[in-house]
Amino acid sequence: MNQNESKKEVLIEFKHLTKKFGHFTAVNDLSLQIFQGEVLGFLGPNGAGKSTAMKMMANLLNPTSGEVWVNYNHKLEKLTKYNQDYLLDNIGFLIENPAFYENNTPRQVLTLFAKLKGYPRNKIHERVEEVVQMIGMGQWIDNKLGTFSKGMRQKIGIVSAVVHDPAIIVLDEPHTGLDPKARREVRDFLLKLKNLNKTVFLSSHLLYEVSEVADRIAIISHGILVACDSLDNLEEEAKRSVIDLEMIGWENPGETIIKLKETVGQFLSGPIYYNRDQKIFELQFDGSQEKQYEMLHKLISAGIKVIEYSVPKAGLLEDLYLKYVSESDKTFKQFQKKAVKVESIL
Numbered sequence: 001m002n003q004n005e006s007k008k009e010v011l012i013e014f015k016h017l018t019k020k021f022g023h024f025t026a027v028n029d030l031s032l033q034i035f036q037g038e039v040l041g042f043l044g045p046n047g048a049g050k051s052t053a054m055k056m057m058a059n060l061l062n063p064t065s066g067e068v069w070v071n072y073n074h075k076l077e078k079l080t081k082y083n084q085d086y087l088l089d090n091i092g093f094l095i096e097n098p099a100f101y102e103n104n105t106p107r108q109v110l111t112l113f114a115k116l117k118g119y120p121r122n123k124i125h126e127r128v129e130e131v132v133q134m135i136g137m138g139q140w141i142d143n144k145l146g147t148f149s150k151g152m153r154q155k156i157g158i159v160s161a162v163v164h165d166p167a168i169i170v171l172d173e174p175h176t177g178l179d180p181k182a183r184r185e186v187r188d189f190l191l192k193l194k195n196l197n198k199t200v201f202l203s204s205h206l207l208y209e210v211s212e213v214a215d216r217i218a219i220i221s222h223g224i225l226v227a228c229d230s231l232d233n234l235e236e237e238a239k240r241s242v243i244d245l246e247m248i249g250w251e252n253p254g255e256t257i258i259k260l261k262e263t264v265g266q267f268l269s270g271p272i273y274y275n276r277d278q279k280i281f282e283l284q285f286d287g288s289q290e291k292q293y294e295m296l297h298k299l300i301s302a303g304i305k306v307i308e309y310s311v312p313k314a315g316l317l318e319d320l321y322l323k324y325v326s327e328s329d330k331t332f333k334q335f336q337k338k339a340v341k342v343e344s345i346l
């Protein structure tokens, strides 16, 4: 935990949360804190366990073991069926696909949600109009939901999670069924919530959508938390790992790779790749900026004619995300193999 995190108030805490369906472990010993005022992106491939964890947080599923703790009056309390009404009162959830009556309008549905959640009656009219405008659906407020596309319903579902103005908003895959324009509207909506200092816990398998709004990212794969850090730190880590090198005065990529290895091999953390289209060499590098400079110095001292030496900007975070997920895939497969061996011995 860094210094900033230790100062912030924890609003939700998962403690060793585990959910098994029969022999299958969907969420495996997940420990995670969500801090006041942050947008925490919960990222993972399909089937990673995101929805299962969120359902346990909403008390829609009981954990097999572990606990969810929720902040109430500046004190964390363990979530149970006895205190869920007041503990979850200040949280807005979009967990499953929203189902609406076809004949209702967004105004009717959202007014009902706000009433049920105890929002002040004299302010509901204004609040409903405000949130529908916020997500760019103002002109549809009195149209029947039966005429809406999947994406439009999804946006109304997102709004239904915030209409009572909760402090914490939990959105499971809010981008489902949205086209690029609608995704941008949802992104803008999430940024507005962030500016209002709301705490948002957002799951998705879309890295870009999460990285545009999140302060921190938690990556889950096969039910296991494989990374959790601030977006800045993850971006730093991603940047450290690759350097693109463009040179002149070389002919054969194979021979050049051998020469590069001889010259700077001690700094490298993985193989050197040659990108044929861009005519650049990719060095896998894991070190400080000082080391990065030393490496450049060695290249030039060895007579290698470097004309570009840079950290690529696009796609780095994606590479890092895929690295975490594929490492976890490998570990999971090895574990499965061992499990099969043990079963056959038994």
Ligand SMILES: Nc1ncnc2c1ncn2[C@@H]1O[C@H](COP(=O)(O)OP(=O)(O)OP(=O)(O)O)[C@@H](O)[C@H]1O
Pocket (backbone or CB within 6 Å): 021, 026, 044, 045, 046, 047, 048, 049, 050, 051, 052, 053, 173, 205
């Ligand atoms: N009720 C259930 N019974 C059995 N298995 C389940 C149940 N609910 C979920 N699973 C399994 O648990 C795993 C995790 O599912 P979960 O829905 O949490 O993943 P996810 O990360 O939300 O995926 P997606 O992005 O596809 O929604 C999946 O393999 C799923 O098939």
